[in-house]
Amino acid sequence: MAKRRLILVALIVLGVGAFFLSGAADFLTLENLKAEQARFHAWLADDPVTVIGGFFVLYVVMAGLSLPGATLLTVLGGALFGLGWGLLIISFASTIGATLAAALARTLARGPLEKRFAPQLERINAGIRREGAFYLFTLRLIPLFPFFVINLVMGLTRMRLWTFYWVSQLGMLPGTAVFVNAGRELGNLESLSGILSPGLLGSFVLIGLFPWLARGVVAVAKRRRLASRYDRPAHFDHDIVVIGGGSAGLVANYIAAAGKARGVLVGRDRLGGDCLNTGCVPSKALIRAARVASEVRESARYGIHAGEPRVDFTQVMGHVHHAIREVEPHDSRERYEGLGVEVIAGEACLLDPWRVQVTGEEGERVLTTRHVIIASGARPRVPDLPGLGDIEVLTSDNLWQLETLPGRLVVLGGGPIGCELGQSFARLGSQVSLVEMGSQLLPREDVDTAAALRQRLEAEGLSLWLDTRAVRVEAGAGQQGGHVLVVERESSTGETLTERLDFDELLVAVGRAANVAGMGLEALGVETRKDGTLAVDESLQSVLPNVWACGDVAGPFQLTHASAHQAWHATVNALFGEFKRFRVSYRALPAVTYTDPEVARVGLSEKEARAQGTEFEVTRYDLSELDRAITEGLTEGFVKVLTVPGKDRILGATVVGHGAGELLAEFTLAMTHGIGLNKLLGTVHPYPTWSEAAKASAGVWKNAHKPERVLGWLERYFAWRRSDSAGARTPVAPRQAENETRDMRS
Known part of the structure; x- marks a missing residue:
């Protein structure tokens, strides 16, 4: 990419240099055009195809390279081709040239600028996505703004080039028509400034502002029309x-x-809503109980032999409802x-x-x-699945009324809720099958993140059915008085396979x-x-x-x-809001999936960054390197940080592992307040703690960006210091040394 940029810059410099060295800049004056007008008409009469084609290409090149003289060429086009043909030729030539200029600016400068000024450009591009076409159209209507500046600036944004092209084509049409029409009277023109009188400029300004005014008037009118149906109260309670x-x-x-x-x-x-009564609070209480069961089951690796835990599901649900009652006073x-x-x-x-x-x-x-x-x-959300209405379906709303642990549980949905509850019930003793239409669990996360969770769930005995579509429910058709979920998936050869999953309870977790x-x-x-x-x-x-x-x-x-x-x-x-409004931002919004290992993320994932076309650099630190994780035997997982290439500014962070949600807070704080990895590295963290993973991740990034040239100089400097010639000193007599010591003490 860098090599291509250099080649492109060289070609542009050669083109611009050729323009000025050839004397074209001196030739393109109003006086010369008026003097050569007759010859231009003769050329057009002799060879119209060559003249029109050459004029078109010349205009495109000059506009594309942002060379001076496009206005004079527009006037000349009006003089040569008349209003109709001149407007047609110049309209397309100027738009193609403008788009070429935007593309050149984008190729040469957008990448480096986005690296250096990412936050500012992020806000600008958000506005471009919302109002870009409308804003560009307005600028094109007002000749006060130099079009070549608009070309270059808009080229640095994320506006699609096709959008830039057709908006420019329409927006530049009125101004182009004025100059082309003026060219019909080329012989009588005294100066280009005479074309745009103050009155005409004012008209253009009003034309440019009209879409904005119209939009505001329409919005106000729409709201007033809705409100006019009703009588506004004289006062409010x-x-x-x-x-x-x-x-x-x-x-x-x-x-x-x-x-x-x-x-x-x-x-x-x-x-308290769902969070208190059916969501966050009860689910985390259930997850805690299930984790205790898992810890008892795995305690032998620490030398504690407790055997298989005995789960009293009634008491587990009692713990869940106790947690709700304890939090309830807050709401x-x-x-x-x-x-x-x-x-x-x-x-x-x-x-x-x-x-x-x-x-x-x-x-x-x-x-x-x-x-x-x-x-x-x-x-x-409950899907429209044939046969689903014939059974009592579990959701995150009614799940907490369960009195007995399901022997066989099918979870429909591999998002955060499905994974959290599926793992919890498996740890408590249910035989769990999790069905997900997509190719991975947690579809919004990166592949490596989902793979880490999948590995753990399969190790704990969950049956995962990925790339699997639920077809129908057959009530009472299962073994031992249960039901059947019929699913379909493709084999490795592309053949559609139909499978039957027996269950006692079906938990639907496909969204809200x-x-x-x-x-x-x-x-x-x-x-x-x-x-x-x-x-x-x-x-x-x-x-x-x-x-x-x-x-x-x-x-x-x-x-x-x-x-x-x-x-x-x-x-x-x-x-x-009458005084100031605040736009809600989700740039540093954290999210945690409370599985084991936990999955926590703030900002962009790799998947999202690629989808947005955002350049990034990945720093990864495995928790198996963290001393605290080693001491607790909880080494699975990693910290992954996305940064601006070559910079320490954080674009996003993903943590997979024990207590990932707590670890994420430091990265969320950093993103919210613009703190980079260098400052995280310079922050003292207590040892040994899980929080050191954030500092260690910053250390991995720093090691990858160490100043090799400076370190080379330091290596040579210390080698010189160690040499005999550099460190030699004149020997000091014992008596002299004793006197020097006494003097220093005094």
């Missing part, structure tokens, strides 16, 4: 009404209460009422953008509010669906995305200016801490 009592809803109310806003929390189910009604939040149990429905009807045990009540935050969460029904949102024009989540912008605002959404109902990450992160943004933007 509340500043904010939050629908949903899960993690997002609780945090939203906490933020509102902290800001002294008057808030209402409307919850249909128990406060209780009493706590939030103590903060000043009004808590109402019931179903909420938006009558209009400012009125929320709540139906509960105390009857119906209508709340008036300036803002509404939808935090209604999500529910387990947003709770959007029953709140009147569709009638108000609040849209949903293809995945069923509410459509909100980067500030979490819906199409209605006072309706916001956060948490699982908004996506894209269904994680408790992601919900809390969004809730802060939605609440602050709702209450103070």
Whole structure:
């Protein structure tokens, strides 16, 4: 790549040099064009194909190399070919040349600039993805901005060249038409500046601003049209009404209460939502019990012989429900009422953008509010599988009512929930089969990450069915009174194989669906995305200016801490958005899968970086090298850090192993506050701890980037210091040495 860049730079330098050395720059003046106009017309009459072709190629080359004179060529084209043909020829030549200039800038400079200014360009490219075409179109309409500068700058972004081409073709058309038309009066032109009078420039500016103004007017009109159907209250009883009592809803109310806003929390189910009652808390309690069983089973390797553990599943579930009760006060009604939040149990429905009807045990009540935050969460998605309705299906919602340990459990889905619960039930004594349509577990993670988890699960006796599609359920068709899941997969020869999996219980863990029904949102024009989540912008605002959404109902990450992160943004933007709004960022959002080994990641994975076209460098440190891991006999796993090539700036980090979620916190902090691997390496870590893995990973990176030339100089320097000639000194007499010592002491 570097060699090709050098060759390309050399060719460009030769082209530019030839242009100026040939005197073309001096020739391309308005006076010369006017003087040679008759000869140009004669050439065109004698050989139109050569003149048109040569003019087209010359224009493309000059625009592509950003050489001066394109404006004069446009005027000349109008003089030679007239308005119609001149506009057609120059429009295509200028657009192709502009695209060539953008491509050259991209090839030569985008890579090095992205390495050095990655955070800044990341934000710019995010804007380009959202509004790039619209922004470029506006710039093209306004001749105040030099087109060659636009070509070069836009070439450094991630805009697709095809998008750049067709937007430029349309956007440059009005300005090109003005100069081509002026060329028809070439003989009467006194200067190029006369073409663009102040009035004409003002017209172009208005044309360029018109799309932005139109977009804003349309957006405001759309919102006013939706709001005009209803009567806005003369006054409001509340500043904010939050629908949903899960993690997002609780945090939203906490933020509102902290800001002294008057808030209402409307919850249909128990406060705490899925996280407290059916998700994070019970699952981690179950995982802990299952890990204890595994530790007892493996204790012989430490010299502790306890034998096969006896699992009392009733007591295991008792531990799970005890954990829920212990955490419950943190999310209780009493706590939030103590903060000043009004808590109402019931179903909420938006009558209009400012009125929320709540139906509960105390009857119906209508709340008036300036803002509404939808935090209604999500529910387990159950696939439309033939025969599934004939059995009672387990999900993460109803799993916690199990009274007996399933003898044979089939888990449908190899994502985080399926892997966590599947491993836990296997450790407690169930015979577990895990079915996943994809080629790997944890589809969002890298192949090596998923492979490490797969190896462990298979070692613990789980039967993994990857690249396998569930076809149907046959109720009561299994052995010992159980059921059958019929699945299909391809053999190594490409033949479709049909298999039958016997089970007593089927756990469905194929994702979650947003709770959007029953709140009147569709009638108000609040849209949903293809995945069923509410459509909100980067500030979490819906199409209605006072309706916001956060948490699982908004996506894209269904994680408790992601919900809390969004809730802060939605609440602050709702209450103070007139002054300043904050765009929610997921760049340093951590995620943990609580299997054994744990899988934790923040930022980009290799898979995501490649998909985005982001260049990266990988540093890997195996936990088998970590002293603390060796002492505890927990050496499986690794730390993998993605950095900008040649730099210590962290793009992402993946940790696989014991306590990976805890280890990840240091990398999350580093990414959030722009701390590089050099500073992690320079931080003192206690020995021996698991946290040393972060420092050791930074050490691996540093060793790969050590300054070899400087070290070579140091090697020669110390060799010189060790030599006799450099270290020789004049011998000191004993009496003199004694005197020198006494003098130093005094």
